[in-house]
Amino acid sequence: MIRVALAGNPNSGKTTLFNALTGSTAHVGNWPGVTVDKREGEYKRKGFEPISIIDLPGIYSLSPYTPEEVISRNYIIDEKPDCVINVVDATNLERNLYLTTQLLEMDVPIVIALNMIDVVQKNKDEINYKKLSKALGVPVLPVSALKEKDFSDLMQTVNEEASKKRKGTTLLDKTKLNDLINQIKELYEEKDESNSLFHAIKLIEGDSIEKKDHDKIYQKVEEAKSNFNDEIFGNDLEAIIADERYRFIQAECSVSFKRHQEVEYIVDKKGRKKKVKEGTISDRIDKVLTNRVFGLIIFAAILFLVFHLTFGEDLFYLNAMGVFNNTDVTLGVGTTWEGILFSSGAGIQSPGVLLQTILVGFTDFITEQVGVGLDLAGASSWANALICDGILAGIFSVLSFLPQILLLFLFFSILEDSGYMARVAFILDRIFRRFGVSGRAFMPMIMGFGCSIPAMTNTRTLATDRERTATIRVIPFFSCSAKLPILTACAGATVTLFGVGNADLITLGMYGIGIVIAIIALLTLRNTTLRGETPPFIMELPAYHWPKFSSLMLHVWDKCKHFVKKAFTIILVSNLVIWVLQSFTPSWQYIEYGDEGFVTSLTTNDSILANIGKIIQPIFTPLGFGSQLGTFGWVFAVGAITGLIAKENVIATFAMLGAVVASVPGVGGIVSDIEGASDVAMMIQATNINIPGILAFVVFNMTTIPCFAAVATAKAELNKGKLKNTIFFWLITSYIAGTVIYLVGTWWWTTFIVLVVIALLIVSIHFINKARDKRANLTLKN
Amino acid sequence: MEKTLDTFKIGEKGVIIKVNGEGVTRRRLFDMGVTPGANVKLVKKAPLGDPLEVTIRNYELTLRKNEAKQVILKVEE
Incomplete structure (x- = not known):
């Protein structure tokens, strides 16, 4: 069965696409070695061989920052999926394509799913897919994970690409780093490493994982680095590469992405110019929720509400206000309903407590019946x-x-x-x-x-x-x-x-x-x-x-x-x-x-x-x-x-x-x-x-x-x-x-002893840390 | 005029010239699009004055003044 991995930025709609593709076949496992949810499922449609789909954690880059980046990177390198679908948020092309430029360097077929295309259309923006596809060298397909039900175009392309082999490509080949990249890449190839281009570039970036695994080759990079001189960045190769990636994206985006011009003023009936309200709805909500004065108060209120809805025994404080000071509430016919809807003090229960009461009533009933049954059976x-x-x-x-x-x-x-x-x-x-x-x-x-x-x-x-x-x-x-x-x-x-x-x-x-x-x-x-x-x-x-x-x-x-x-x-x-x-x-x-x-x-x-x-x-x-x-x-x-x-x-x-x-x-x-x-x-x-x-x-x-x-x-x-x-x-x-x-x-009176002990501890920790810093500084200097 | 991002006033705009610092933090800044040439606008500060929220490459990013200090921008006077 063909295995396809979904990779993309957090919030790019990756999981929504995964759910739409796999439906009810999805199941959650763990990545080997770590408890990070690994979601796997199958794409089954008429006329298709079933395709296995793996949802990788949302990441911004393939450089190790959180464990999630490392997992995604290792999955593509070690498990070698047949194809990677790179989910790209079309409303946020620049940053999303940054990951794409790194994925392209790996030896794996790639199909780009340009997601949230409906939002782009709604904003009256335009994206030229053909130009984008040509610039990146891989197929680009517009999708809307939220709206669409049929992804046969996308999966057809995935199917075709998966049968092809693809060697990693890089946009850095037009820069002055090209010679160095090729030189390092050859060293990797001598060692029979796959993904040699990806490894080579990561090593030149000074990537911590790569440096640890290939410290011998890194010496070559160090050598080259000492002779390198860029007029802006000097020999800061890491900065040069990041800069080149974004330069490339900006150049490509500007030709393929056409932003609809925002109207700043509208003319009302009387012919007066009126300024259009600034910002999207999201911006306006944000202004309130992160307000300097009310931000913290709103947050505390939301938190209280969440816990109250879950654990509260007296949902509307009716009991506390004395509405139900009479415990004989005769709302339900039997006692069961009273027990479920009202807590012992007869306030109305929160949804959390209500559900719990129902469940406990049910399980108690089972226990009781089983007990009676066992007795009858002569246990x-x-x-x-x-x-x-x-x-x-x-x-x-x-x-x-x-x-x-x-x-x-x-x-x-x-x-x-x-x-x-x-x-x-x-x-x-x-x-x-x-x-x-x-x-x-x-x-x-x-x-x-x-x-x-x-x-x-x-x-x-x-x-x-x-x-x-x-x-x-x-x-x-x-x-x-x-x-x-x-x-x-x-x-x-x-x-x-x-x-x-x-x-x-x-x-x-x-x-x-x-x-x-x-x-x-x-x-x-x-x-x-x-x-x-x-x-x-x-x-x-x-x-x-x-x-x-x-x-x-x-x-x-x-x-x-x-x-x-x-x-x-x-x-x-x-x-x-x-x-x-x-x-x-x-x-x-x-x-x-x-x-x-x-x-x-x-x-x-x-x-x-x-x-x-x-x-x-x-x-x-x-x-x-x-x-x-x-x-x-x-x-x-x-x-x-x-x-x-x-x-x-x-x-x-x-x-x-x-x-x-x-x-x-x-x-x-x-x-x-x-x-x-x-x-x-x-x-x-x-x-x-x-x-x-x-x-x-x-x-x-x-x-x-x-x-x-x-x-x-x-x-x-x-x-x-x-x-x-x-x-x-x-x-x-x-x-x-x-x-x-x-x-x-x-x-x-033991309070004083406790305080003295705490004070002594604080002072000694302080001095131990000072001594440690001093030693660390000395080793640094040597 | 050149100034660091942490000295920006709310609503102020600039273009990144250089990102100082070292290690993973700088790497992360690059990954999030904080590279030379990017346009930045300081949108707001958190209720306690730090961290900051900026618009960069058409999305919202938050970072602390401490990290913002490493970002040097050109602003128009």
């Missing part, structure tokens, strides 16, 4: 418990987060596709730079509030390795939706038991502590192990446009598949393991639990899990939930451990262990409508943990190693060997953060 009680509590409950508890994660993802896709996210990076860059990252890093961090996994994948748009590593490390501190139950349950229990504060405020405060820890961690990382220049911020601000429904749905569908797969693999296995560990004693006796409580004298306190918990319990003593808690203190240790698999497990573990401590004198009697709060309250009563201890427990869970799936994502996104240090970093950070909170909360 033993442990088999029933294994299937219902071990397998089904585990999978369903994870699936229940699916609606909210998808919704959050959908909102972020809309903001990204519409072009707003790029503006947010623009607005916030000044603030983020202080913490050693660029404004672009904002996006993955804010996504972390929803789920760390898509957030970590999103760091690919960041330019430097150090920035990417630092961002991935702090993403878990932006408390994800799975950690939310820990926050609310602990806050709810604290408020009801000790009668202090307000549950919402404590929850918000916890989010705040997470952000503060992230900032401190970023500053520390960027001044110690990940030290380096603040990464540059050079980014296109794409024109605003309405996001396309079908591509949004495709994004969400991909995410959905990924998440469901995760629930049925890693999480299923880990839940089974936990279930076994808490249901059996070390001598493999089954701990039976029925409607009336524990059937035999064995309780969860005798389980393998409890025994493991008791061993590790002392580790947490400095954090306030270790040895000082006595017999039942292990529940906190176990909660923290099960949380490593999935953060949903923390409160789920408490719920299961709640039954154990319920029989202890002085425990129970706390009723709270916050899910899990009464379980946490029972744990507090049984262990006599103090408030700083609970807070330390929450902060520890928030900042420690994230769930299994997130660790797996981090492993794929980080450079080789970085994962070990990253896990160590998470452990250390959470341990220190928990300890500080417990110490300061319990004995206020």
Whole structure:
């Protein structure tokens, strides 16, 4: 089967064309070695052999800047597709053709798809395809990925070109670099390298990958460079090549592109001249959204709206305003509809919570029916418990987060596709730079509030390795939706038991502590192990446009598949393991639990899990939930451990262990409508943990190693060997953060000790860095 | 008159003469079309005064003052 790769600038409509060509056959895989989505599909039409189509990441150049450029470049060099369709945004010819001039240098047939041709026509501009095709030496076909359904002309040409062999050509052959290029190219050919022209030019450009692979040949370039002298650029070959490329494009564009003359004035009915409104609609929207005064406020409002629509339990604040202070709402006939539409406090739920409630109702029903069915079939009680509590409950508890994660993802896709996210990076860059990252890093961090996994994948748009590593490390501190139950349950229990504060405020405060820890961690990382220049911020601000429904749905569908797969693999296995560990004693006796409580004298306190918990319990003593808690203190240790698999497990573990401590004198009697709060309250009563201890427990869970799936994502996104240090970093950070909170909360005077230690650390880091710089300078001079 | 891009006022236009600096940042500037001969117009500054937004080669590009300092342009008086 013929293999065709799609290459082009970001926002050139590449993905839209891909979707139109492949339809439902597309599937997403990973590029070998890295978790970068690789989209593959087939073009199937009557009269055509099926053609395999690969969507390469959107790039501006073939020079390595982000991992995406390297992937695209390596794909064409190593996988040798039969043809490359270069998607070019016809409304932005100059910059788009810059990539084309580099692609042409590769030994691969190329067809140029001049996309968004409908917009060009609408603007009354004209493009002479024939002239353009002649100048570039490859076929140029106008398309409109958005409007067209039939691409048979394009694919016919692709088919024809794919059967031909094509040697790379360059526009630099008319410049004074030609001799040098040919000389270097021959050296490559002697080594039997394919794409010799491409390699030669990249080497002359001083490309970092090329230099590393062919340092011997590069010495020749260095030699030639020392004798080279251009009247403007001297011997700066890199600048000469970039300049020549754009010179060529300008010369070719000017003959093939005819821009419609803008009318500056219109004459109204009374014969007066009136100035036409300046700028496109996009410009006018932009003026408001990035306004100096309102920009930041508008952004905060949009962010609030997104989170409120996804997680809000009281959509229109009707409950808070007292519209529903009577809980007996008789809108639905049965109780089911009431439960779905109204939250426990009887406000109207947000779409996210609404979908979640429906899904949970459905899965609870399944679990119940399966349980009844198993009983009828005569299954033993442990088999029933294994299937219902071990397998089904585990999978369903994870699936229940699916609606909210998808919704959050959908909102972020809309903001990204519409072009707003790029503006947010623009607005916030000044603030983020202080913490050693660029404004672009904002996006993955804010996504972390929803789920760390898509957030970590999103760091690919960041330019430097150090920035990417630092961002991935702090993403878990932006408390994800799975950690939310820990926050609310602990806050709810604290408020009801000790009668202090307000549950919402404590929850918000916890989010705040997470952000503060992230900032401190970023500053520390960027001044110690990940030290380096603040990464540059050079980014296109794409024109605003309405996001396309079908591509949004495709994004969400991909995410959905990924998440469901995760629930049925890693999480299923880990839940089974936990279930076994808490249901059996070390001598493999089954701990039976029925409607009336524990059937035999064995309780969860005798389980393998409890025994493991008791061993590790002392580790947490400095954090306030270790040895000082006595017999039942292990529940906190176990909660923290099960949380490593999935953060949903923390409160789920408490719920299961709640039954154990319920029989202890002085425990129970706390009723709270916050899910899990009464379980946490029972744990507090049984262990006599103090408030700083609970807070330390929450902060520890928030900042420690994230769930299994997130660790797996981090492993794929980080450079080789970085994962070990990253896990160590998470452990250390959470341990220190928990300890500080417990110490300061319990004995206020320890604040001074903490401050002195911090001050000493800052001073020593400062002096170590100074010494390092001095040494680096010395080596430079030598 | 020659001046660097970071000293531009909003709405000011110029033609690039030279791009200083070195390494990947300069390379990226080239790739994004910031090369000698290109027409540049400063469209706006971010709410906190930095980064900048410019129109170049018929599209919108954002860059920091720090990077803009490396770009030397000719402006008409």
